[in-house]
Amino acid sequence: MKFTFTKEQNQFRQEVRDFLQAELQAGTFSVHCGGLIEGSSQEFSRKMAKRGWIGLTWPKEHGGQGRTYVEKAILMEELMKVQAPIGYHFLADRQVGPAIIHFGSQWQKEYFLPRIVRADDGMRFCLLFSEPNAGSDLVAVSTTAAKDGDHYVIKGQKVWTSGGHLADYGWLLARTNMDSSIPRHLSCSEFIIDMKFPGITVRPIINMAGKQSFNEVFLDDVRVPKDFLVGQENGGFKQIMAQVDYERAGFERLMQNYPLFEQLKSYLRKIGKSGFGDEFYSWIKDSIAQLEIEFNVGRLLCYYTAWTIDQGKQPTNEAALCKAYCTQYEQRLNDVATRVLGPPSQVRGETKWTAFGGDLAESYLWAPSYNLQGGTVEILKNIVALRKLGLPRS
Numbered sequence: 001m002k003f004t005f006t007k008e009q010n011q012f013r014q015e016v017r018d019f020l021q022a023e024l025q026a027g028t029f030s031v032h033c034g035g036l037i038e039g040s041s042q043e044f045s046r047k048m049a050k051r052g053w054i055g056l057t058w059p060k061e062h063g064g065q066g067r068t069y070v071e072k073a074i075l076m077e078e079l080m081k082v083q084a085p086i087g088y089h090f091l092a093d094r095q096v097g098p099a100i101i102h103f104g105s106q107w108q109k110e111y112f113l114p115r116i117v118r119a120d121d122g123m124r125f126c127l128l129f130s131e132p133n134a135g136s137d138l139v140a141v142s143t144t145a146a147k148d149g150d151h152y153v154i155k156g157q158k159v160w161t162s163g164g165h166l167a168d169y170g171w172l173l174a175r176t177n178m179d180s181s182i183p184r185h186l187s188c189s190e191f192i193i194d195m196k197f198p199g200i201t202v203r204p205i206i207n208m209a210g211k212q213s214f215n216e217v218f219l220d221d222v223r224v225p226k227d228f229l230v231g232q233e234n235g236g237f238k239q240i241m242a243q244v245d246y247e248r249a250g251f252e253r254l255m256q257n258y259p260l261f262e263q264l265k266s267y268l269r270k271i272g273k274s275g276f277g278d279e280f281y282s283w284i285k286d287s288i289a290q291l292e293i294e295f296n297v298g299r300l301l302c303y304y305t306a307w308t309i310d311q312g313k314q315p316t317n318e319a320a321l322c323k324a325y326c327t328q329y330e331q332r333l334n335d336v337a338t339r340v341l342g343p344p345s346q347v348r349g350e351t352k353w354t355a356f357g358g359d360l361a362e363s364y365l366w367a368p369s370y371n372l373q374g375g376t377v378e379i380l381k382n383i384v385a386l387r388k389l390g391l392p393r394s
């Protein structure tokens with residue numbers, strides 16, 4: 001096994017770094033911790049589009065570049081290092097496009113794929129999966145889509161919809177077979193819905209950081225043309241299970257608060273041992289070195305997952321293992337930084353006490369969500385225990 005990048009991969013990384021440095025110098029964005037959804041600029045996405053960096057791994061016949069998932073991982077690692085504002089195209093690029101390529105109809109491919117890779121107007125997506133009584137157990141969704149002539153009539157409620165208030169389209173899971181004798185995983189379908197369809201109400205949920213990042217979405221008899229069904233009717237759950245592996249796999253699960261690690265290390269290099277007692281400093285040294293080890297393990301897991309996909313394999317186990325590990329690292333990073341900085345770690349806004357430009361307080365408030373979104377650690381561990389290790393279910 002070889003743990004090095006090829007010359008071409010190193011060149012690609014350098015190209016991405018040069019682009020990002022130029023953008024930072026031009027003041028397009030600044031390096032701050034925050035949610036992926038807030039960090040959003042269609043103009044920035046368009047610049048990436050011009051370089052072919054949206055749809056990087058999609059096949060060329062679908063407007064992509066046909067490059068490898070390892071290259072996609074290199075791109076994401078560099079973007080996340082500086083928290084580049086990729087929120088406009090992020091979900092469409094990572095999840096929606098690949099799902100349309102696999103399961104979509106001809107018109108869905110022709111309409112959505114070229115527009116997504118260009119970061120055109122009106123191509124921002126949200127994911128409408130979770131419901132008040134269906135999160136980890138997604139097969140319990142109770143939103144219904146009943147056929148009515150050339151339409152489906154959708155009724156129900158979604159929750160925790162990231163970016164629902166900004167999205168042009170939603171990617172929705174709903175029940176299409178109401179016969180309770182049919183197994184639940186054979187009764188759901190996927191739809192694309194235009195968020196401007198009559199009957200859709202988006203209501204904000206303000207998170208602990210005081211931000212509107214996710215929402216409740218109410219669907220009251222929303223009439224959706226049948227052409228907006230994606231893939232097989234009643235085959236949606238199987239389709240979604242294939243998609244979530246890609247949702248779980250990337251560097252966005254390791255580096256949501258990455259600037260904090262860099263800031264913490266340079267702060268300690270600057271202040272040295274002098275600010276702390278002997279015992280506490282020894283704990284700090286140990287903890288920072290441990291974080292460095294964990295970051296490097298997480299990084300290898302991300303690349304291993306990407307490499308697995310490049311081998312043509314479904315990365316269910318690798319993605320579960322990777323995300324379970326990486327999001328816990330992010331929380332430990334936050335925990336260590338908070339202990340080192342003490343009370344200033346809680347201060348937000350521009351005050352003389354604010355630590356790391358507010359990044360620490362921001363990460364502190366986001367941290368509990370890191371290992372919930374996209375599948376909780378407990379669920380991911382269940383996947384590893386049952387599927388990878390072959391342990392009995394009960």
Ligand SMILES: Cc1cc2nc3c(=O)[nH]c(=O)nc-3n(C[C@H](O)[C@H](O)[C@H](O)COP(=O)(O)OP(=O)(O)OC[C@H]3O[C@@H](n4cnc5c(N)ncnc54)[C@H](O)[C@@H]3O)c2cc1C
Pocket residue numbers: 126127128129130131132133134135136137159160161162163214369370372373374375376377378379382
């Ligand atoms: C920041 C953020 C953004 C999100 N964005 C979106 C989005 O855009 N679209 C969307 O559809 N959803 C989104 N979600 C929802 C997310 O996918 C769910 O929160 C997650 O799947 C967990 O579901 P739940 O909240 O219903 O918790 P539950 O499923 O009710 O779980 C509650 C607790 O029980 C544990 N648990 C549940 N089942 C088991 C089990 N079988 N074994 C062991 N433990 C178990 C869980 O680990 C968890 O700790 C987002 C969530 C967050 C935090």
